[in-house]
Amino acid sequence: MLHSAFAGLMHNDFAQGGLLLAVLGAGTAYLRHLPSSLLARLKDRFTLTLEVRGEDQAYFWLTAWLSGQPQGRNLRHLGLVTRYNEQAGGHSVCVGVDSDGDEITLRLIPLSGTIVVRYRGHWILARPSREKQTGSDQRLLGYTQTLTLRMLFPARAVLSELLSDAYAATAGAHSGKLEIHVPQYNDWIMAERRSARPLGSLVYDGDLLEELRADLQAFASDKTWYAEMGIPYRRGYLLHGPPGNGKSSLVAALAGEAGLNVCVLNLATPELSDERLSALLANLPRRSILLLEDIDAVFKGREPRSTGVRLSFNGLLNALDGVAAGEGRLTFMTTNHLGDLDPALIRPGRADRHLYLGNASTEQIAGMLHRFFPTAEGTAALTAQVNPHSLSMARVQEFLIARRGDWHSVQRDWSELCREGEVPCPTRLRLQTA
Structure with a gap:
């Protein structure tokens, strides 16, 4: 059969021409893709890629550091972040002072594009990007941001130095500042960085400050004990009393003294569902206090205050101390009306200590x-x-x-x-x- 086919091919000019064209086409296609194939193999073999997701803290350090480099001025697609009384590094411009005397600083951050920077003798290709995230009804759910750094493999030796320099030039340059975080979709974004209020500037009755400070210090040092006892490593506090007596100020001052940040969550937000609350608590920034202000404004007993509340009472309980609740969390809840709260919400395990902050003694x-x-x-x-x-x-x-x-x-x-x-x-x- 093979002999007959070969003999027919040798005496058939049309078949020979078709075979030649096929060989030439295959060869041309191979040669056309050869450079890109070789380039891909060389990149995989001799380069290193570092991908940083937008929800990671290092993303903000690196993008701010990148925009502050001379080559960063060549990026054409930028975003704008407004800050008050803050110089967070990168390409920042102070545009003036508002009526309260606060400096208004605008920081430019790269959103997309490609630049090449030189760092400690190594070339680094930086490519920031972002993509829209939409739901099933095409409703915008936010953006996924990514920063990709590609460098020759020997540059791995200076990678830790690059991360350290980016941190030192941005967040690390502002140690001693209190960061306030607020929700953004299923994650958190820093809304403000300000000087921590001295704990001694607050005036309370008796030894309340000293007792609360000692309780927080004991919790921070008892992680191993909690694990050995099989007790969830969480601590909750309920601050209650008439408005205007320093409940939120107390939380901010305690966080500033302990070097913690504050994540403020409004449970009455109409977009807050059980699933989103669980996602937010799972993504809490490290070394932070969760502050749930005015929890009586969401539920009276177990019933929602308004039809616009999507969060369920059971969803709130499970997020605070359910099986999937995170370890190491410090939670402060505040209320002006203790009698409106269901006992299940403020029982030990969810609110381990109740502190009354009354009117001035x-x-x-x-x-x-x-x-x-x-x-x-x-x-x-x-x-x-x-x-x-x-x-x-x-x-x-x-x-x-x-x-x-x-x-x-x-x-x-x-x-x-x-x-x-x-x-x-x-x-x-x-x-x-x-």
Whole structure:
């Protein structure tokens, strides 16, 4: 059969021409793809690729560092991040000062494109990119951002130095700052970086600060003990009491002293579902405190306050201490109305310690006066005129701020402040009635 086919091919000019054309076509196609094939093999053999996802903290360090390089100015597709009182490295421009005296800084970050940078004697090809993420109904769910660095394999020796330099030039240059994170889709984004408030600047009754600080320090050092005892390594606190008495300020000050960040989550957000809450808690930035403010605004008992709430009560309980709940989490919940909360939400394991922050006591008013006027005489007489627990700490502070540096006006107007404590605020009464 093979002999007959070969003989027929030798005496058939049409078949010979077809075979020749096929061979030439295959050869041409091979030669056309040979350069790209060889290039791909060379890249795989002699280069190293580092891919950094947008949700990783290193992404922000590297993109800020990249935009600050001379070659980074050649990127044509940029994004803009606005910050107040912050110089986070990279290509930043201070455009002015707002009415509050805060510097407005704009930082340019690369979104897409390709540039080549030279780092410690090595060439690095940097390619930032982002892709849209849409749901089944074509609704935009956000963007997936990626930074790809490709370098020759010997450059791996300086990779750790590159990461260290990027960190030092951005986030590492601002140690001692408190970072506030807020949700962005299923992840977190830094909304603000500010100087941490000294814990000693807060005035509370008795030994509340010292006890809470000691409790946090004990939790941080007891990880091994929790594991040996088989107890989930989590700690929850409930801060309750009238508004204006420093619940959120206490959390921020504790976080600043411990070198932690604060992740603020509003449970009443209409887009917050059970699945999204679980994803957010699973993606909490490391070394952070989860702050759930005004949890009474979402549920009264186990019923949602409004039809717009998508989060279920059971979903909230499972996210806080269910089987899939993360280890090492510190959670602070705040409420102005303790009686509106279901006991299951604030039981031990979800809220291990309940701390009441009430209106200003005599001791707190005296401490506030001493902070504003440390050398003034007659503070004890003023303190004795105020009914204890009749004024919020915020009101006392507001009164003293308006008269800072003027002890005479404080003494002159003090009786007016005392009368406020005798008569409840009419606005608050209308709100409660409504």
